[in-house]
Amino acid sequence: EDQVTQSPEALRLQEGESSSLNCSYTVSGLRGLFWYRQDPGKGPEFLxxxxxxxxxxxxxxxxxxxxKKESFLHITAPKPEDSATYLCAVPASYNTDKLIFGTGTRLQVFP
Amino acid sequence: DAGVTQSPTHLIKTRGQQVTLRCSPKSGHDTVSWYQQALGQGPQFIFQYYEEEERQRGNFPDRFSGHQFPNYSSELNVNALLLGDSALYLCASSYLAGAYEQYFGPGTRLTVT
Incomplete structure (x- = not known):
């Protein structure tokens, strides 16, 4: 079954504290992996x-x-304005019109 | 360069009613996909329209239907609304159908009471 798993679910960082977000996927024949940023109540923004x-x-x-099995989003010296939910998505194995999303990592950066 | 636009921004409906949501794709795009996003979840694929036809459909009942117009804009219709239909409805546009970069609109927040 096609699946996208993101970790951690939530991440709290001090401003300037670098870290990484993980996206692991299970699809047959990867046709691309997409990262998005989503602010509360808004649509995902393509990254x-x-x-x-x-x-x-x-x-x-x-x-x-x-x-081959995962993607990382590295954030270097983050700022408070980087606070958002980061989503990754892949096209489904047998229906490439369909993007399968993970549940996202909610990032909070404190000054 | 106009991005993806959606209307209305917010909508409150009663169970059993019907709703229509609208989407205009990004300039130069010809394909529109619709997604439902529940709170705290990733977007779930509803269906995609290309050349005015529904190409593929996700695991959503027939109460969810759509349409694409010659100018590439699209509508999402939901009949017999249920409380569980409350969500953020997202429209995404791309150039050509298939596994290409999809750009999302701001969404329509639907609340069913």
């Missing part, structure tokens, strides 16, 4: 697409990496 193991993408304080 990155990764297609193959070893690929890395960076944007400001965020860097996403991909292996």
């Amino acid at each position: 990155f697409t990764l297609y193959s193991a070893g690929e890395e993408k960076e944007k400001e304080r965020l860097k996403a990496t991909l292996t």
Whole structure:
């Protein structure tokens, strides 16, 4: 069964304290992995697409990496404005129109 | 560059009623997908529209239906509303159907009482 699992569920960091979020997936034939940021009550905001193991993408304080079974979102020297829920998603094995999302990691960065 | 827009922002309905939600895709996009997001959960795929046809459907009953217009905008209709239909409904657009980057709108918060 296709599945996306994110950990931890919640993460509290001090400003400047770097950390990583994990997204593990079970699908047949990965056709991309997507990271989104979601603020409370709003729609997910697209961050990155990764297609193959070893690929890395960076944007400001965020860097996403991909292996054959999981992806990491590294946050370097976070600021309070990085506080949000981070979601990862993959296309389903036999229905690539459908994105399967994890439940997200809720990140809080304190000054 | 106009992003994905959705209307209305919020909606309160009574059990048994019907509701229509609307979505305009990002400029240059031709595919619209609809998702339901319950509190504390990730979005769940409802269906996707491309070339005015429903391509694939998630595990949602026939009470959920949709439509895509020639200008690529889309509607989501939900009949016979249940309390469990209360959620944030998200529209996402992409260029071409399939496993491509999907950009989300701000969502419509539906409350069923």
